[in-house]
Amino acid sequence: MTMQSFVTAVVIALIAAECCGLLQRAARGLIRWAVRLSHGRTPRAEIRLLEQYQNLDDCSGEIGKLLFALRWAVRGVVQQAIGPPVETCWESAEAGQIFSAVAALRTGLQSFGGDIRTHPPARRKEFDRQAARLRALLGKPCAVFDDETADVLLATTTTTCQAYVDDRNERAALDLVKAALPLMGRMGRGNRAVLGLRRAHASAVLATGDHRRAEALLRELMRDELKVFGPHDPQTIKTAQLRYWAWHSAERFDKAEAGLNSLHTRMAGMPGVETTDRQHVQCKHAWTLGTLHRVRESAALYDHVISDRAGTQGADHPDTLDARHSKGKMFVHNGDGQAARTVLLPLVADMRRVFGARHPYTLETRKYLALASALSYPLIRHEHRAAVRELRRVLRFQRHRHGPGHPLTHDTRMWLAMLTEHAEKS
Known part of the structure; x- marks a missing residue:
């Protein structure tokens, strides 16, 4: 194959991929327009839109999707011409209609399994679209939701927020929380669904690096949860874990280590505690031990967590890969480059395969392998120059995705400044 024919094939493939994307967007736009024509902005419209999006995904081929959407558009025009049926607005709709709309959205979001980190770009965009619909529902007047529907809506918001936090998209999570504030205020601080969303809110704030605000939120949440659940409930344990991690973020390492160690001991004999929560506590404890330069203890605990997660969730699960990354990162922070390379060099290939080249997890592993x-x-010299080039590439992606003030961006900028200064001195 000549270079010209190779370039031509690449250009044709790119044009075909772009055309497929345009066809899919056109199909979704037609369905949205047709549903608006037939049902307006009513609870019934929410249900029909989610149903037809699901039917659209089941169609084979982009042309098939477009033909399906065109049929719906024709039906919408015909319905509009003969006079659409009288539809009730949100404020006067029956409680059953509103609950059905909320339940349909919940089902759509549940199909992602509460974790979007390994989903392909098309599925992630679909998650964003459904999250936008969730945000729109949260913007409806609080009075249209009865208590049962409000609980479902807030619980769905909690799982969606946590999925965004795990994916390092804290801004999207905080936007959802902001939209839910009026409904949270109506349901009261002690409502169980509200408590869950408050925890997700504190988790998002903590992930943005604002440990003082996060600690204040967690302190208030802990007090309210103790009243509702008591000290030995798994929900209270989740909040305690975040509070100790906030102490670590505030550089109170000894206090955080003691808290996490004590929490892990308590969880061992506590019924109802999820395995994943126990593993999260162990992983945070291992990192804290590394921060205190107790490297052998940290590495041994990381090995235990990695083995445990690989056995219960799979070797390619995001949490298993994240524990491997944290172990390598711990070695870097303690100055052991060779040990870090042993961990991170094979991990980069796994990260690219599972998450993609530009996912935040992959970028962080690339950064710490370079370091x-x-x-x-x-x-x-050339190793330092290569590391500087890699960190500059990572920083460019992080600025675009997270913004200049995000902790990941700040960490990369700090390491890059240190490497650049070292290179200039040498």
């Missing part, structure tokens, strides 16, 4: 290489070969 490990610079640590391993301090006298070799």
Whole structure:
């Protein structure tokens, strides 16, 4: 194959991929327009839209999707011409109609399994679209939701927020919480669904680096949860875990280590505690031990967590890969470049395969592998230059995705400044 024919094939493939994307967007736009014509902005419209989006996804091929959407558009025009049926607005709709609309959206979001980290771009965009619909529902007057519907809506918001936090998209999570504030106020601080969303809110704030505000939110939440659940409930344990992690973020390492160690001991004999929660506590404890330069203890605990997660969730599960990354990162922070390279070098390939080249998890692993290489070969100039180039690439992506003030962006900028200064001195 000549270079010209290769370039031509690549261009044709790119044009075909772009055309497929345009066809899919056109199909979704036609269905949305047809549903608005037939049902207006009513609870019934929400249900029909989600149903037809699901039917659209089941169609084979982009042309098939477009033909399906065109049929619906024709039906919408015909319905509008003969006079659409009288539809009730949200404020006067029956409680059953509103609950059905909320339940349909909940089902759509549940199909993602509460974790979007490994989903392909098309599915992630679909999650964003459904989250936008959730935000629109939260913007409806609080009075249209009865208590049961409000609980479902808030619980759905909680799982959606947590999925965004796990994916390092804290801004999207905080936007959802902001939209839910009026409904949270109506249901009261002690409502169980509200307590769950408050925890997700505190988790998002903590992930943005605002540990003082997060600690204040968690302190109030802990007080309210103790009244509702008591000290030995798994929900209270989730909040305690976040509070100790906030202490770590505030550089109270000894206090955080003691709290996490004590929490893990308590969880061992506590019924109802999920395995994933126990593993999260162990992982945070391992990182805290590394921060205190207790490297052997930290590495041993990480090995236990990695083995446990691989056995219960799979070797390619995001949490298993994240524990491997944290172990390598711990070695970098303690100056052991060779040990870090041993962990991170094979991990980069796994991260690219599971998440993609530009996912936040992959970028962080690339960054710390570059730092490990610079640590391993301090006298070799080209290793430092390669590390600087890699960190600049990572920083460019992080600024675009997270913004300049995000903790991940700040961490990369700090390491890049240190490497650049070292290169100039040498």
